[in-house]
Amino acid sequence: MSKFRKKSPWILHYNTGGCNGCDIEILAALGPKFDIERFGMLNRGNPKQSDILLVTGPVTLKCRDVLRRLYLEMPEPKVVVAMGACTFGGGVFRDFYHVENGVNNILPVDVWIPGCTPRVEALIDGMIKALDVWEKKSKDKEYLNNHSEELLKEIGAIND
Amino acid sequence: MIGLLMTIFSPIIGGLISGVERVVKARMQSRVGPPILQPFYDFFKLMDKRPIMIHSFHASMGVMYFISAWFAFAVLMLGNDLLIAVFFHVISILALSMGAFSVRSSYSIIGAMRELIHLASYEPVVILCVVGLYLSTGSFDISVILSSSNAPIFTLPLLFFAFVGAIPMMLHKSPFDVAEAHQEIIGGPDIEYSGPFYEAVYTGRWIENVFVYFLVFLFGGGNFILGAFLVVATFLLVTLIDNSTARLDYQRMLKFAWVILIPMAVFNIFFLALGGN
Numbered sequence: 159m160s161k162f163r164k165k166s167p168w169i170l171h172y173n174t175g176g177c178n179g180c181d182i183e184i185l186a187a188l189g190p191k192f193d194i195e196r197f198g199m200l201n202r203g204n205p206k207q208s209d210i211l212l213v214t215g216p217v218t219l220k221c222r223d224v225l226r227r228l229y230l231e232m233p234e235p236k237v238v239v240a241m242g243a244c245t246f247g248g249g250v251f252r253d254f255y256h257v258e259n260g261v262n263n264i265l266p267v268d269v270w271i272p273g274c275t276p277r278v279e280a281l282i283d284g285m286i287k288a289l290d291v292w293e294k295k296s297k298d299k300e301y302l303n304n305h306s307e308e309l310l311k312e313i314g315a316i317n318d
Numbered sequence: 319m320i321g322l323l324m325t326i327f328s329p330i331i332g333g334l335i336s337g338v339e340r341v342v343k344a345r346m347q348s349r350v351g352p353p354i355l356q357p358f359y360d361f362f363k364l365m366d367k368r369p370i371m372i373h374s375f376h377a378s379m380g381v382m383y384f385i386s387a388w389f390a391f392a393v394l395m396l397g398n399d400l401l402i403a404v405f406f407h408v409i410s411i412l413a414l415s416m417g418a419f420s421v422r423s424s425y426s427i428i429g430a431m432r433e434l435i436h437l438a439s440y441e442p443v444v445i446l447c448v449v450g451l452y453l454s455t456g457s458f459d460i461s462v463i464l465s466s467s468n469a470p471i472f473t474l475p476l477l478f479f480a481f482v483g484a485i486p487m488m489l490h491k492s493p494f495d496v497a498e499a500h501q502e503i504i505g506g507p508d509i510e511y512s513g514p515f516y517e518a519v520y521t522g523r524w525i526e527n528v529f530v531y532f533l534v535f536l537f538g539g540g541n542f543i544l545g546a547f548l549v550v551a552t553f554l555l556v557t558l559i560d561n562s563t564a565r566l567d568y569q570r571m572l573k574f575a576w577v578i579l580i581p582m583a584v585f586n587i588f589f590l591a592l593g594g595n
Contacts (some may be wrong), residue, residue, distance in 0.1 A: 162362035165353075193349040195340075198356050203504040206370065206512035209363070233368045233513050 163235075164289040166198040170208035170232065174225055174261070176215025179275035180242045184212070187278050194282065197289075205231040210288055213265070216244040216251040217258035229265050235295035237288045240267045241281060243274035250274075321395040321460075328391050332524025333357040335531070339557060346561045357524070364517035372421050372510050379417025380508075380515045384522040386410035391529050400448050400458045400536075407529060410522065411437050418507035429506025432497040435568050439494070439575035440484040444533070446583040450477040451536060453590050460536070469539035471548065476586035478537050478548075480579040485556050487571065488530050492560040494571045 173181055187194045188201060202208050205228045217225060229238070240261045243249040248259040261267055268291045271284035324331070337354040344351025353359075371377040390406035393399075411433065418430035448458070454470040455463045463470070471478055487494040498506040508519045534552050538545020566574075 162359045163366055165359040166356065166363045190347060190349045193344070193351070195344060195352050196350050198352050198359055203500070204509055206510065207364075207505075207516050209367075233370050235367070 161293075164293050166200075167210050167285070167289060167292065168200050168202045168208045169210045169212050169285075170203070170205050170228065171201060171212045171214070172225060172228055174213060174215040174221040175218035175257075176242060176244055180214035183275055183278050183281060184214075184241075187281055192278050192282065194285070197285070199285065205229075206233065208232055209236055209292065210285070211236065211238045211265075212241060213238065213245055213261050213267075214241045216248045216254075217261055217264055218256050219258060220256075222258055222264060225261075225264055235292060237268045237292045237295070238265050239269045239271065239284055239288045241271040241276060241284070243272065246270060246272075325388075325392045325395045328388065328395075328525050328528045329521050332521075332526075332528040333361070335527045335553075336524050339527075339553070342554070342557050343561060346558065357520075361517060361521065364520065365514055367513035369513045369515065371515060376417050376420050376510065377515045379413050379420065380511050381518045382413040383410050383417070384518040384525070386413055387522045387525045387529070391525055391532075394460065394529065394532065398460075400451065400460060400463070401445075404444055404448055407526075408437065408441065410526075414507050414519070414522075418510075421510050423510050425503040425505075425509050426507060428503050429497055429509065432503075432568055433507050435572060436487050436490075436494070436497050439572050440487040443480050443484040443575065443579050443583055444488075446580065446587060447477055447481045447533065450474045450583065450587050450590065453587060455539065463536055464540060466539045469537065469541050469544055471537045471539075471544070473590055474537070474586055477583045480583040480586075481534070481537075482552055482555065483579045484575065485530060485534075485552065486559060487575065489527060489556070491556055493563040493566050494574075495565055496568045496571060499565060 171181070171184055184201075186192060199210075205211075209232075211229060211232060213225065215221075229236075238261070240246065244251050245261045245267075247262075248254070248257055251257045252259060258264060269284050269288045271280055273280055276284075334354070334357075336357045337352075340356060341351040341354055386406060387410040390403050390410055393406050394403035415430040415433045418426045418433070421427075451463055451470055451474075452458055454468075454473045455466040457463060486492065490498050498508070503509070508516060511519050531549050531553065534549050535545040538548055
């Protein structure tokens with residue numbers, strides 16, 4: 159059954175306060191020229207039915223808790239893809255007063271898509287790479303991982 | 319025998335309809351689109367996800383929606399009363415909206431309310447359609463309708479167009495998809511379902527597709543080629559309208575149904591009843 163898994167990844171896209179450049183590239187990927195639906199990908203705005211969390215932007219302090227909650231609401235197996243330079247260490251927003259310096263401080267990221275902004279080809283390549291990561295994940299193991307005390311403390315879901 | 323086979327394989331037929339619809343939709347937007355078997359890949363993937371439920375009543379109402387939609391189709395196919403099948407279809411919608419009302423998510427509750435408004439819009443048209451089929455062929459029985467020598471479409475043209483106007487409301491297609499408005503209330507009643515429970519709702523939608531297009535097929539009467547032509551033409555028309563229009567609000571949907579569609583259907587039935595045969 160898990161071999162059908164990589165044929166229908168559903169995407170949850172969340173912008174954590176970036177400049178919207180990456181979001182426009184994602185919308186271009188949905189359009190006629192690149193047509194990401196060829197791979198069965200759909201942009202669902204719903205964490206409970208999505209498989210891939212596509213994060214853009216440096217994580218601002220206001221977005222941090224929402225991002226955590228979205229991640230915890232997604233059922234396993236799930237993959238996190240971070241798109242753009244500012245998701246890795248903050249990019250041009252690094253060390254601003256309102257910025258958490260990248261997604262890696264909040265969530266375990268599986269695939270990085272470099273560039274500012276990445277081209278649509280890079281986005282599609284990153285998504286295909288995410289499918290390979292996703293195929294190897296198992297739902298039970300990852301559930302235990304995600305709900306172990308240390309990890310919950312580490313990402314700040316307890317005592318925050 | 320054909321009825322039994324159709325009932326058993328109705329999720330598969332509905333999945334194929336849904337897959338073809340996604341491809342046709344993509345081609346209309348000059349995209350390539352997913353493979354035709356894509357809904358089945360989604361099905362297997364959703365089965366493989368970890369089940370998360372809000373509470374057991376909500377999850378069981380999702381499964382209930384699937385079962386009662388399938389049961390309504392079985393009542394329709396196994397040679398029972400057409401009117402009863404339509405009422406069982408209402409039960410499936412009520413199960414979905416009761417489940418959606420039982421959680422605290424505001425999107426889910428708004429979606430359930432809008433789902434009931436959908437029901438208030440299209441259900442009179444569907445009932446009038448059943449009445450018209452009765453007047454035209456003299457029976458509520460499927461086997462009598464499907465063996466009548468004159469096709470009901472020739473005596474019920476206005477009623478048929480009223481029913482085609484109601485199909486976007488029944489299947490949540492674009493001008494009238496307020497209940498599962500994907501940009502404002504993300505999916506409406508099915509927003510809180512996930513994993514295998516969402517898969518039940520997803521499959522229920524496929525069966526609803528088959529149910530609606532079988533009602534269209536009945537307008538062909540004993541002439542199966544005409545019926546198949548009507549189904550294909552309606553499918554293409556509904557997909558075209560879905561692609562080329564924007565969403566209207568619920569007041570306009572209700573007004574469209576009660577001011578245009580229902581008078582159209584009633585006029586056709588009056589004409590038929592006064593004119594005799």
